[in-house]
Amino acid sequence: xxxxxxxxxxxxxxxxxxxxxxxxxxxxxxxxxxxxxxxxxxxxxxxxxxxxxxxxxxxxxxxxxxxxxxxxxxxxxxxxxxxxxxxxxxxxxxxxxxxxxxxxxxxxxxxxxxxxxxxxxxxxxxxxxxxxxxxxxxxxxxxxxxxxxxxxxxxxxxxxxxxxxxxxxxxxxxxxxxxxxxxxxxxxxxxxxxxxxxxxxxxxxxxxxxxxxxxxxxxxxxxxxxxxxxxxxxxxxxxxxxxxxxxxxxxxxxxxx
Amino acid sequence: xxxxxxxxxxxxxxxxxxxxxxxxxxxxxxxxxxxxxxxxxxxxxxxxxxxxxxxxxxxxxxxxxxxxxxxxxxxxxxxxxxxxxxxxxxxxxxxxxxxxxxxxxxxxxxxxxxxxxxxxxxxxxxxxxxxxxxxxxxxxxxxxxxxxxxxxxxxxxxxxxxxxxxxxxxxxxxxxxxxxxxxxxxxxxxxxxxxxxxxxxxxxxxxxxxxxxxxx
Numbered sequence: 480x481x482x483x484x485x486x487x488x489x490x491x492x493x494x495x496x497x498x499x500x501x502x503x504x505x506x507x508x509x510x511x512x513x514x515x516x517x518x519x520x521x522x523x524x525x526x527x528x529x530x531x532x533x534x535x536x537x538x539x540x541x542x543x544x545x546x547x548x549x550x551x552x553x554x555x556x557x558x559x560x561x562x563x564x565x566x567x568x569x570x571x572x573x574x575x576x577x578x579x580x581x582x583x584x585x586x587x588x589x590x591x592x593x594x595x596x597x598x599x600x601x602x603x604x605x606x607x608x609x610x611x612x613x614x615x616x617x618x619x620x621x622x623x624x625x626x627x628x629x630x631x632x633x634x635x636x637x638x639x640x641x642x643x644x645x646x647x648x649x650x651x652x653x654x655x656x657x658x659x660x661x662x663x664x665x666x667x668x669x670x671x672x673x674x675x676x677x678x679x680x681x682x683x684x685x686x687x688x689x690x691x692x693x694x695x696x697x698x699x700x701x702x703x704x705x706x707x708x709x710x711x712x713x714x715x716x717x718x719x720x721x722x723x724x725x726x727x728x729x730x731x732x733x734x735x736x
Numbered sequence: 737x738x739x740x741x742x743x744x745x746x747x748x749x750x751x752x753x754x755x756x757x758x759x760x761x762x763x764x765x766x767x768x769x770x771x772x773x774x775x776x777x778x779x780x781x782x783x784x785x786x787x788x789x790x791x792x793x794x795x796x797x798x799x800x801x802x803x804x805x806x807x808x809x810x811x812x813x814x815x816x817x818x819x820x821x822x823x824x825x826x827x828x829x830x831x832x833x834x835x836x837x838x839x840x841x842x843x844x845x846x847x848x849x850x851x852x853x854x855x856x857x858x859x860x861x862x863x864x865x866x867x868x869x870x871x872x873x874x875x876x877x878x879x880x881x882x883x884x885x886x887x888x889x890x891x892x893x894x895x896x897x898x899x900x901x902x903x904x905x906x907x908x909x910x911x912x913x914x915x916x917x918x919x920x921x922x923x924x925x926x927x928x929x930x931x932x933x934x935x936x937x938x939x940x941x942x943x944x945x946x947x948x949x950x951x952x
Contacts, residue, residue, distance in 0.1 A: 481855065482911060483868045483888060520935070525868055551756045556890060556933050574750050578892075578933060600749070601787040603864050603892045651864055651892075680851065682862045705862055735868040735888045 483735040484699045485525035485706035486723055487558075487684060488713045490515060493532050495541035497714075513548045519713070520553045522720035525735055527553065528581075528654070528684075528708060531561035543575045550576020560608055560654070569596050573604060581654055583608040584627050587634055590648060597649025606684075607645040608654040611638035611671050623671040630658030639674045646679045653679060654708070657687040664690025664711070672702030684708050692718060692726040699732050738763040738946035739779025744804075744822075745770050746795040749786035754819070757932035758782070761943040770799045780946065781808050785821025789846070789895075790833035792821055802839055809841065809924055815950035816924045817879075817942075823897060823919070823926035832895050842919060842926070844899035853912040861912045864894040871907045871917045871929065877952065879906075879918075879925050879944045887937040889917070889929035897928060923950035 490497050496510040508514055516527050529549070531542045539562065546559055559572045560581025569580045580600075586593050586607055597605045611623040612630055623638040642653050655675055657668035667685045676683045685704035689695060689712055698707040712718050724734045741763045743751050747770075755766045767774055775781060783805065785792050796802055808814050818826055830836045830846035838846070853861040868888040873880050896915035899905065906925070907918030919926045925945065931938035 481869065482861075482865065482891075485867050523935070547752075550753055552760075554753075554757050554760070554932060554939055555935050556892075556930075574752075576750060576752050576756075578753070598788070602894065603786070603866070652866065680860070680863055682864070682866050705867070 481733055483525070483733050484704070484727065485684075486695065486720055486727075486734070487526045487528050487706055487708040488519045488524050488720065489528040489530060489686070489708050489710045491530050491532055491710065492542065492545065494535075494538045495545050498532065512545050513552065516549045516553045516557075519720060520555055523724065523735070524555060524720045525706070526556040526558060528558045528560065529577075530581075531559065533562065543571060546572060546575040546577055558606055558654075560606070566592065566595055566599060569600060569605075573600060577604075579604045579606050579652070581606040581608040583610065586645065587625065587627065587636065590644065593645055593648040593650055597651070602649045602651035605650050606652045606654050607642075607650040608656065609638055609642060609645075609675075610656050610658050611668070612658040613668065613671070621670050623668075623674070626658050630661070638671060639678050642675045642679050642683075646681045650681060652681055653683045655683055655685055660688025661686075663688050666690065666694040667698045667702055667704075667707075669697060669702045672698060672704055676703035676705070682706065692723055695723055696727050696730045696732060699727070700730065740765045740767060740777070741780050741782060741946060742775040742778035743768045743782045743784060744775060744801055746792070746799050746801050748792050748795060748821070751784055754782060754784050754932045757939060757942055758946065761939050761946060763946050770801060772800070772804050775804055775808065776812065778814070780815040780948075780950075781817075783816060783818040783822040783825075785819065785823075785825055787821065788833055789821060789824060789830045789836045789838070792825055793836055793838060796825060796839070805839065805841065813923050813950065815945065815948050817945045818924065818926035819932075820893065820928060820930060823928055824895065826924075826926060827897055827899070830895060842899055842904065842921065842924075843901065844897060844916075846895045847898055848895055849912060855912060864892055865896070865911045865915075866892045868934075869909050869911060869929075871909055873907050875906045875920060877906050877920050877925070878948050879920070879941055881944050882940050883937050883944075889927075889931065889934040889937055891917075891929045893928060897926075920952055922952055
């Protein structure tokens with residue numbers, strides 16, 4: 480008896496359409512985030528994360544509308560991230576039906592946004608997204624730094640210290656993505672996952688690099704993650720959410736079946 | 737027939753999810769409002785809540801939702817479902833925000849999960865308690881109809897309810913401590929988890945609520 484480890488499919492959405500493609504065999508419109516979210520809901524996903532990569536301002540209205548539609552039809556928690564710059568952006572997404580909002584770059588430019596948002600809306604709905612890349616010290620001691628702009632721009636900020644600071648400011652959860660692993664299908668960067676899960680008292684979602692079901696299990700068993708996030712292995716029908724859960728359960732991980 | 741379900745809106749967070757879920761399970765009509773007349777004329781009432789308890793209590797009192805709740809629960813005797821911070825607000829006092837007096841409709845304390853919080857085998861547990869945990873059904877209540885014992889519901893909270901009268905306990909959840917997941921008293925049912933976010937089990941509980949006659 481206890482809290483289940485969560486499996487979270489992630490949708491990357493641009494102008495109201497899922498990008499990176501989704502390839503369910505029997506879905507009418509593989510680009511419609513509402514239909515895809517409903518499918519994962521039916522499969523027994525524990526949450527859905529919706530990352531908005533829309534650049535234009537007009538496109539943001541589409542995003543809000545999409546979040547509203549998903550929230551009307553999907554009765555599991557929904558996290559929305561991407562382009563969150565101010566308290567007002569968070570308010571708009573929560574009102575649209577998001578349960579949690581992920582702050583990424585804006586937290587780096589203005590850490591106080593996290594404190595302000597947590598005070599106003601409660602820590603339970605403030606997720607801080609961290610994009611980390613391994614940059615070892617001279618003595619080869621592993622160290623991870625935060626990068627912005629899709630992993631191109633270093634910030635000089637230590638990822639573990641940053642996670643601790645964000646938790647202190649009131650973040651309710653950390654969404655940790657390894658920029659070295661994202662898209663590689665080589666598995667999570669377990670070193671930074673473990674370092675951050677050990678360092679903070681709030682839940683940590685591991686992200687970036689899932690290619691097999693073993694990777695998901697490793698994120699929990701070796702990385703200590705409270706939740707594991709993946710996109711392509713689910714989108715392309717390589718594995719379903721129930722298959723992932725059955726595999727994790729067989730490894731002794733508590734999941735919601 | 738569910739009749740009209742009023743979801744009390746005291747300005748803390750989005751209530752569309754609750755309303756959508758109630759409509760999804762077949763509520764005839766759902767109104768999201770703090771209008772006292774609308775709530776008094778509804779057939780059943782949902783008292784939700786998110787965010788910090790201090791701000792919630794301030795708004796509940798400012799909008800006179802405290803008097804309204806007493807009336808709805810007492811003289812009017814409507815079925816009432818309290819959710820998450822709505823459940824916490826019913827208690828006597830909460831440790832959150834440095835200590836806040838709540839409505840004292842159900843005697844008891846809202847306690848912090850503790851830091852560090854340890855599990856059965858001494859492992860450290862994360863706070864907030866976030867995710868799907870099993871609810872043990874302690875009483876045989878109409879709102880559990882069709883829901884298997886120990887089903888998982890979605891929780892997200894750092895403070896938990898500890899009701900004084902243990903006879904009110906309808907469901908409990910284990911997370912370092914034994915926390916009150918559901919309380920039942922007459923026409924009131926209160927849950928710490930979010931049924932509107934708890935997929936099949938949560939929707940079933942809401943379906944049970946809209947068909948409930950308010951008898952314990």
